[in-house]
Amino acid sequence: MIEISEVSKIFTGRGAPFTALDTVSVTIRENEFFTLLGPSGCGKTTLLRVIAGFIDPTSGTVVLDGQDLVRLPPYKRPVNTVFQSYALFPHMTVAQNIAFGLEMLDKPRAEVGKTVDEMLALVRMTEMADRKTSEISGGQQQRVALARALAPRPKVLLLDEPLSALDFKLRKDMQLELKRLQSETGITFVFVTHDQEEALTMSDRIAVMNAGRIRQIGGPRDIYDHPAERFVADFIGDTNFLDVELLSIAGEQATVRLPSGAEAQVRAPGEDVAPGPVTLAVRPEHASLSGGAGAVLPGTLANVVYFGTDTHYHVELEGGGRFVLRQQNQPDQAQTRAVGDAVEVTLAPGVGQVLRD
Amino acid sequence: MSDAATTRATRSRWLLLAPALAVLVFAASGPLLIVLIYSFLTPGDYGGVVWSLSPDAWFSVVMEQDFFTEEIGFADAHLSIFWRSIKLSLMTALLTFVFGFPTAYFIATRPREKRDIWMLLIIIPFWTNLLIRTFAIMELIRAEGTVNSALLALGIIDEPIQMLFTEFAILLGMAYVYLPLMVLPIYASLERFDFTLVEAGYDLYASRWRVLRKVIFPLAKPGVIAGSILVFVPSLGAYVTPRVLGGGKQLMLGNLIELQFGAGRNWPLGAALSLTLLAIVMVALILYVRAAGNEEVRHG
Numbered sequence: 045m046i047e048i049s050e051v052s053k054i055f056t057g058r059g060a061p062f063t064a065l066d067t068v069s070v071t072i073r074e075n076e077f078f079t080l081l082g083p084s085g086c087g088k089t090t091l092l093r094v095i096a097g098f099i100d101p102t103s104g105t106v107v108l109d110g111q112d113l114v115r116l117p118p119y120k121r122p123v124n125t126v127f128q129s130y131a132l133f134p135h136m137t138v139a140q141n142i143a144f145g146l147e148m149l150d151k152p153r154a155e156v157g158k159t160v161d162e163m164l165a166l167v168r169m170t171e172m173a174d175r176k177t178s179e180i181s182g183g184q185q186q187r188v189a190l191a192r193a194l195a196p197r198p199k200v201l202l203l204d205e206p207l208s209a210l211d212f213k214l215r216k217d218m219q220l221e222l223k224r225l226q227s228e229t230g231i232t233f234v235f236v237t238h239d240q241e242e243a244l245t246m247s248d249r250i251a252v253m254n255a256g257r258i259r260q261i262g263g264p265r266d267i268y269d270h271p272a273e274r275f276v277a278d279f280i281g282d283t284n285f286l287d288v289e290l291l292s293i294a295g296e297q298a299t300v301r302l303p304s305g306a307e308a309q310v311r312a313p314g315e316d317v318a319p320g321p322v323t324l325a326v327r328p329e330h331a332s333l334s335g336g337a338g339a340v341l342p343g344t345l346a347n348v349v350y351f352g353t354d355t356h357y358h359v360e361l362e363g364g365g366r367f368v369l370r371q372q373n374q375p376d377q378a379q380t381r382a383v384g385d386a387v388e389v390t391l392a393p394g395v396g397q398v399l400r401d
Numbered sequence: 402m403s404d405a406a407t408t409r410a411t412r413s414r415w416l417l418l419a420p421a422l423a424v425l426v427f428a429a430s431g432p433l434l435i436v437l438i439y440s441f442l443t444p445g446d447y448g449g450v451v452w453s454l455s456p457d458a459w460f461s462v463v464m465e466q467d468f469f470t471e472e473i474g475f476a477d478a479h480l481s482i483f484w485r486s487i488k489l490s491l492m493t494a495l496l497t498f499v500f501g502f503p504t505a506y507f508i509a510t511r512p513r514e515k516r517d518i519w520m521l522l523i524i525i526p527f528w529t530n531l532l533i534r535t536f537a538i539m540e541l542i543r544a545e546g547t548v549n550s551a552l553l554a555l556g557i558i559d560e561p562i563q564m565l566f567t568e569f570a571i572l573l574g575m576a577y578v579y580l581p582l583m584v585l586p587i588y589a590s591l592e593r594f595d596f597t598l599v600e601a602g603y604d605l606y607a608s609r610w611r612v613l614r615k616v617i618f619p620l621a622k623p624g625v626i627a628g629s630i631l632v633f634v635p636s637l638g639a640y641v642t643p644r645v646l647g648g649g650k651q652l653m654l655g656n657l658i659e660l661q662f663g664a665g666r667n668w669p670l671g672a673a674l675s676l677t678l679l680a681i682v683m684v685a686l687i688l689y690v691r692a693a694g695n696e697e698v699r700h701g
Contacts, residue, residue: 118604119606129597148611196605196606
């Protein structure tokens with residue numbers, strides 16, 4: 045378990061000081077696949093490097109299983125990193141790369157050999173053991189970097205956007221591969237990415253970061269279905285933002301008045317928000333054009349865009365504003381709606397999330 | 402292609418090669434050939450050579466005949482000069498490495514825009530006349546020089562230390578003069594170095610010293626090899642520095658050769674010594690490159 049409390053990092057150089065991390069606190073659990081998600085410059089890599097020991101925090105503590113890490117140099121932390129550029133040693137073979145950490149820990153030769161063999165098998169690189177790192181493909185280098193970092197059996201594996209250099213297909217494979225490695229080794233993974241899809245598909249929990257702060261922590265479903273604030277809703281997936289009036293909150297339920305005047309039952313924010321004007325976030329695929337129970341937003345169909353897996357309907361709402369819906373396509377489905385048709389966007393009870401800002 | 406066109410193409414190719422060939426023939430092979438021929442001739446009474454073949458010069462490179470007893474033995478004076486040259490050149494290479502590597506590392510780890518300034522500072526002395534630099538060192542280390550005066554004034558020593566006209570003085574002078582030749586190639590190999598590899602080393606439990614030995618040094622090795630050669634080769638043939646700082650007492654090969662063409666009036670011996678120097682350099686280079694290359698293969 046890693047307890048990160050009130051960690052700040054302020055870079056001072058020429059020019060104005062830059063706050064890369066602003067009193068960040070988070071607890072990462074044992075055996076968890078934990079993702080730090082955010083746009084570039086949000087502080088996610090800085091936080092990772094603080095855990096690894098490459099950056100000293102300006103203030104705050106990082107405690108791993110009761111041991112304060114901040115005072116330890118990187119080479120004394122039971123933590124290993126998979127670097128974005130892989131950083132494989134070019135003067136060593138695949139096997140020598142994987143053995144490096146174990147040798148630096150002065151493990152007996154026999155144990156090093158055995159572990160290297162296990163790691164090679166784990167990442168399916170046994171045949172490549174004696175290759176130079178320049179003689180293998182990007183995806184293979186990626187797997188060697190993983191094996192090298194896993195070989196010393198760290199308590200925590202840090203991954204700094206490790207998949208960003210791979211092409212689409214390989215990235216998909218490696219996502220599954222990483223999940224498999226994590227469950228097979230039982231090591232805590234802390235994964236940094238700016239790719240929301242990567243975060244949603246792989247993580248047990250996600251911390252969404254922006255401007256040096258953690259904006260929301262939760263499971264992928266939680267983050268996607270119930271974004272806490274505008275930044276999170278906007279950064280992850282597509283979202284319709286509606287200006288609504290909050291009437292009341294009862295537990296997780298909130299009642300809001302839509303621009304159309306209809307009252308809708310939606311999700312309340314996690315913290316207290318006073319009644320009055322608020323923003324409601326609605327995912328495009330959560331709303332419906334085909335009626336059913338719920339609050340209604342009337343409008344005109346402005347555009348229909350076919351995407352293969354689904355179709356996007358752009359609705360010009362009465363009283364202004366645009367709303368995008370997404371509906372999954374069926375084989376040989378006839379297109380029944382045309383641009384200019386009057387339509388009704390229906391929000392079933394529970395669809396829509398009131399944001400705290 | 403027709404025969405005529407082929408001929409024309411061949412002719413123009415030779416024409417383009419002509420300048421390079423001219424340099425090779427007249428500036429490199431030609432003089433070398435002359436030196437080789439001279440080494441097999443007989444010395445003239447007032448310098449120059451007499452055109453009669455003789456192996457005497459080569460004989461006296463390493464052997465000598467006692468004037469009185471006519472006994473043949475090793476030429477101790479020559480051998481000790483060979484030994485001193487090789488020893489001092491190796492030590493110069495080592496010394497420049499010890500000081501040059503940290504310097505190159507320091508410069509390579511500065512922000513990009515500042516590196517050029519640091520490199521300039523390293524190179525500026527190189528643009529200064531060799532004699533001036535050598536005399537400057539002389540001024541520093543002579544008996545009444547800056548260092549001795551300072552040490553005397555501080556009461557650390559009671560009488561001046563004899564530094565000038567020693568092997569130490571030659572070593573100091575050569576290391577100072579050739580330092581940029583070590584720094585430049587090491588810097589070149591470190592400048593391309595990916596410093597994420599250092600982080601990867603730290604991350605994998607390697608202490609600073611081990612990161613230096615296992616990661617940085619192996620990758621900077623091509624630069625170190627190039628630098629060692631660049632320092633060793635001119636050190637072996639150095640002339641001005643040992644002459645000034647060694648004071649004519651501590652001869653090196655360059656001085657010995659000069660002596661044969663000057664006061665010694667033995668041009669064939671001078672020529673033979675020059676070729677011996679060349680041979681030493683070649684053998685040293687082959688041994689060194691082979692040893693360095695082998696290690697590369699062994700380590701991966």
